[in-house]
Amino acid sequence: MIWTLLRLPCTVVAAIKQLVARTFFLAVVFSVITWSSILLYGMFYWSYIPKSSHLFPVHLHFESRSCPEGFCDYPVANVTVVRPGYGEYLARGQRYKIYLDLEMPESDANQRIGMFTVKIDMITETGEVVRSSLRSGVLRYKSAMVRLFSTLTYIPMLMFGSAEEKQIVSVLLFDRYEEDYVSDG
Structure with a gap:
């Protein structure tokens, strides 16, 4: 025990x-x-799973086209969404929202112009337009008094380049863009 x-x-x-x-x-x-x-x-x-967002730089250049007053210059850009040797960025069958973010100076000229139009053509490798969208955009309005007070408030930062008088205008070009399953070529 x-x-x-x-x-x-x-x-x-x-x-x-x-x-x-x-x-x-x-x-x-x-x-x-x-x-x-x-x-x-x-x-x-x-x-x-495809990436949730793709960012592409848009480098604008001016092209002359005929208009009622003669010839007008329009800013134009071509953005390629196919990587050479790697294939496409956009997955087929996946829906995308396509935005254009424009960084625009808050100048008097841009305020006077007011509303502008942005056109996007989604084209195949052969140059055929498969989808097109035409949307408008505008700088957010600021009264002369608000712009004056804003400039006076930010004057030191504006002088040293740490702030800029600009707005980023985001234009929704396609709300539900989807690449087709059918081969484009």
Whole structure:
């Protein structure tokens, strides 16, 4: 009986050690499974899910076209959304919102011009127009008093170039643009 009582703490300690070892083993297994699933999900997402946004620079140049007064110069830009040797940026069957963000100076001339129109043509490699959109945009109006107070407030930053008098006008060109499944070529 005494030997049983003396061995009882050893048995309890052994049981606690075994419980700690099992708990540690289960925690390691759970951690490995969790991190493996996160890694596999990330690899799948990176491989198959298209990017949520694509940014392309728009470099405008002027083209002369005929208009009622003679010839007028219009700013035009061509943006390619196909990477040479890599394929297309836009996934077929995926819907996209296409915006044009224009950085425009808050000049008197731009305020006088008022509303302007932006046209986008989505064309194939052969030059065929598949979709077209025509949308308008305008600088946000600021009264002369608001512009004066804004200029006076920001005069030190404007002088040292850390601030600019400009607005970013965002024009929604396509709300639900989708590339066709049919081959364009």
